[in-house]
Amino acid sequence: xxxxxxxxxxxxxxxxxxxxIPATAVTTVGVRQALxxxxxxxxxxxxxxxxxxxxxxxxxxxxxxQGPSFTVVQEIRAxxxxxxxxxxxxxxxxxxxxxVPEGADCIVMMEDCHLVGDQVSTEEVLKPGALINPAGDEAxxxxxxxxAGTPITAAVHPALFCAGLTEVPVHRxxxxxxxxxxxxxxxIEDGPSPGRVFNTNRYIIEAVCAGLxxxxxxxxxxxxxxxxxxxxxxxxxxxxxxxxTSGGVSMGRYDxxxxxxxxxxxxxxxxxxxxxxGRPLHVARSGKGTLVFGMPGYPSALLTNAxxxxxxxxxxxxxxxxxxxxxxxxxxADAMRGRPEKxxxxxxxxxxxxxxxxxxxxxxxxxxxxxxxxxxxxLVRMPMEAPEGHPGGAFTLDPGTVxxxxxxxxxxx
Numbered sequence: 001x002x003x004x005x006x007x008x009x010x011x012x013x014x015x016x017x018x019x020x021i022p023a024t025a026v027t028t029v030g031v032r033q034a035l036x037x038x039x040x041x042x043x044x045x046x047x048x049x050x051x052x053x054x055x056x057x058x059x060x061x062x063x064x065x066q067g068p069s070f071t072v073v074q075e076i077r078a079x080x081x082x083x084x085x086x087x088x089x090x091x092x093x094x095x096x097x098x099x100v101p102e103g104a105d106c107i108v109m110m111e112d113c114h115l116v117g118d119q120v121s122t123e124e125v126l127k128p129g130a131l132i133n134p135a136g137d138e139a140x141x142x143x144x145x146x147x148a149g150t151p152i153t154a155a156v157h158p159a160l161f162c163a164g165l166t167e168v169p170v171h172r173x174x175x176x177x178x179x180x181x182x183x184x185x186x187x188i189e190d191g192p193s194p195g196r197v198f199n200t201n202r203y204i205i206e207a208v209c210a211g212l213x214x215x216x217x218x219x220x221x222x223x224x225x226x227x228x229x230x231x232x233x234x235x236x237x238x239x240x241x242x243x244x245t246s247g248g249v250s251m252g253r254y255d256x257x258x259x260x261x262x263x264x265x266x267x268x269x270x271x272x273x274x275x276x277x278g279r280p281l282h283v284a285r286s287g288k289g290t291l292v293f294g295m296p297g298y299p300s301a302l303l304t305n306a307x308x309x310x311x312x313x314x315x316x317x318x319x320x321x322x323x324x325x326x327x328x329x330x331x332x333a334d335a336m337r338g339r340p341e342k343x344x345x346x347x348x349x350x351x352x353x354x355x356x357x358x359x360x361x362x363x364x365x366x367x368x369x370x371x372x373x374x375x376x377x378x379l380v381r382m383p384m385e386a387p388e389g390h391p392g393g394a395f396t397l398d399p400g401t402v403x404x405x406x407x408x409x410x411x412x413x
Contacts, residue, residue, distance in 0.1 A: 007272035007279060009384075010308065010343050016269050017283055017309055018323070020291060021316045022241070024171040035157045036213040037170040038319035043146040046164040048136040053100040056131045060113055061092040061104035064126040072118045076101065091120050100132055107131035139163075149321025151213075153413075171319025177218040177240040178205050179232060181257060182247045182297060185221065200299040200370065201246035208306050211412030214314050226256040233260065237290045241317060244310065247297030257294050258282055266292070273309075274384070275343045277301035277367040281309065299370045304345045304379065311411050326411060327404040330380060332397055334361040338382030339394045347376040350407065359405060378407040 008016070026040040055061065055076075062070050063086065070091035074083050078097040086092060086103030094100070094107065105128045112124045139145060145163060146156055152170070160168060184196045192198075202219060209216050217240060222229050236243050245257050258280070262268050266284040273281050278301040282294035293310055295302045308325070315323035330350065338344045348359035359380050362372040381404045386395040397403070 007274050008270055009274050013270045013273040013281070013283075014309060014312065014325075017291075017313050018316055020269055020283075020285055021313055022289055024174065024241075024317060024319050026169055026319075027172055028167050028169050030167050031157075031160045031165055034152045034160060034168050034170060035154075037152050037173065039146055039148050039150045039152060039156075040169040040171050040319060041148050042144045043150075043160060043163065043165065043168060044142050044144055045139045047141050049138040049140075049163070050133055050135055053135050054133045055094045055096060055098050055100055055107045056133050057107060057109050058096050059094060059107045059109045059131065060120050060122075061086065061094045061100050061107055062090075062126065063088060063104060064106045064128045064130070067121070067126060068123065069119060069121040072115070072120055074101070105129065105132070147321070149319060151318075151320055151322075173214050174241040174314060174317035175217045175239065176209055176214055176314070177220070177236040177243045178202060178216055179220050179222055179229075179236065179243060179245045180247065181222045181224060181229065181245065183224050185247075201295070201297070201302050204299060204303050204306060205244050205246070205310075208311060208412065209314065212311070212314050212318065214318060224256065226260070229256050230260060233286075233292070237286050237288055240290060242313070243290060243292045245292065245294050246302055247295075261292060261294050273305075274341065275304065275308065275345055276339075277345070278305040278308070279342075281305045283309070298367050300347075300367050300373070303370075303373065307379065307406060307408065307411055308345070325406055327381070327406055328357065329402050330357040330359040330405040332380070332399050332401045332403060333358040335396050335398055336361055336380070336382065337365070337394055337396050338386075340386050341384060343384055344382040345379045346382060347373060348378060348380050348405065349375060350377045350405070357405070359403070377409070378405055380405045 066088050070089060072093055073090045075093040076082050076098040077095050081099055082092065082101035086101050092101050092104065106126055107130060108122050108124055109131065113120050113122045145159060150156060180199060180202050185199050186193060186196050187199050206216060218236060220232055222232055233243065261282045261284040262271065266286055268284045270281060270283040272279055277298060278296060280296045284292050286292065295305055312323045312325055336346050346365050347362055349362055351358050362375050364372055382397065
């Protein structure tokens with residue numbers, strides 16, 4: 001069990017969390033119900049595609065070594081099989097996607113032909129195979145077109161129908177519960193009250209889960225009371241795969257969640273991480289295997305932890321193969337501060353010029369400030385060590401420095 005007084009480096013904490021994600025249950029659903037789920041097995045085509053040679057255009061099917069004039073003997077529409085094979089000197093009027101008749105080995109586009117009565121002629125050079133999609137041109141039977149771990153998105157879902165699948169094995173989405181603690185927390189319907197704050201953290205987690213298609217099966221607010229908190233955690237432990245809590249994980253007198261997760265009945269996996277904001281994160285596993293993410297109370301810290309740790313955990317729990325954070329390089333447009341021995345995750349706005357992404361400081365990086373997240377697109381990751389030539393303590397990276405970044409919208413796809 002980790003020392004609850006010792007924080008873990010970002011990468012180590014993430015590795016510990018991801019290794020604790022249990023295998024998700026697999027079930028089979030009809031393709032109409034599969035949108036938003038994750039494939040548990042490779043998806044394979046059920047027959048050659050196309051199953052027969054098809055015309056790529058509207059035109060005339062002919063034999064390339066004949067012509068330049070042909071007698072039109074039939075018309076072939078998409079979905080209707082040819083009446084008969086073509087003999088030398090014959091042509092078939094054919095529509096896009098229609099089956100090419102035997103005896104024809106090329107298609108001439110309608111606009112390259114001259115039709116008088118049942119006689120069609122062309123000045124085009126006829127080439128075998130021209131404008132014909134051969135059988136199996138796109139895929140052969142049993143070819144894999146989507147691998148296990150692929151989210152069934154708006155692009156993948158119609159491909160299941162195109163391939164002729166009627167049902168697919170999928171991972172059951174993780175069942176997530178949300179528990180917000182704090183006597184100071186109000187809902188907006190309550191109206192303002194001196195010294196109290198509106199519930200922001202619930203809606204951070206709800207937005208993250210909704211973006212990933214992960215259902216929240218229960219949402220609770222709990223007073224700063226240890227016994228009440230324990231009873232609610234025990235109830236949710238029976239219903240869920242993950243519990244996300246907000247507040248109560250620092251070392252104050254009323255921070256009961258941290259004490260509970262560090263105590264009996266839980267295996268503490270992470271007792272703090274070397275990031276700012278978001279250092280007090282606690283992650284523990286119950287005896288039943290439920291993972292509890294004890295998030296800090298400041299919304300800025302909770303949002304940062306949500307994208308650094310919870311998002312990849314939810315993706316893996318959902319069965320996704322692409323659960324790793326998509327860090328990408330950006331160039332700082334403004335100077336930004338960091339501090340040795342701790343990873344600062346600074347909120348930023350992005351813009352792209354030519355082939356380079358730039359990150360702008362929105363004006364405040366204070367943990368107690370949150371409103372400027374409404375103008376931000378993501379986070380940049382500051383180094384843990386001061387660049388060469390900087391004295392000890394806080395340091396500032398100059399504009400033009402390249403740092404890793406994550407984009408909120410991209411991470412929720």
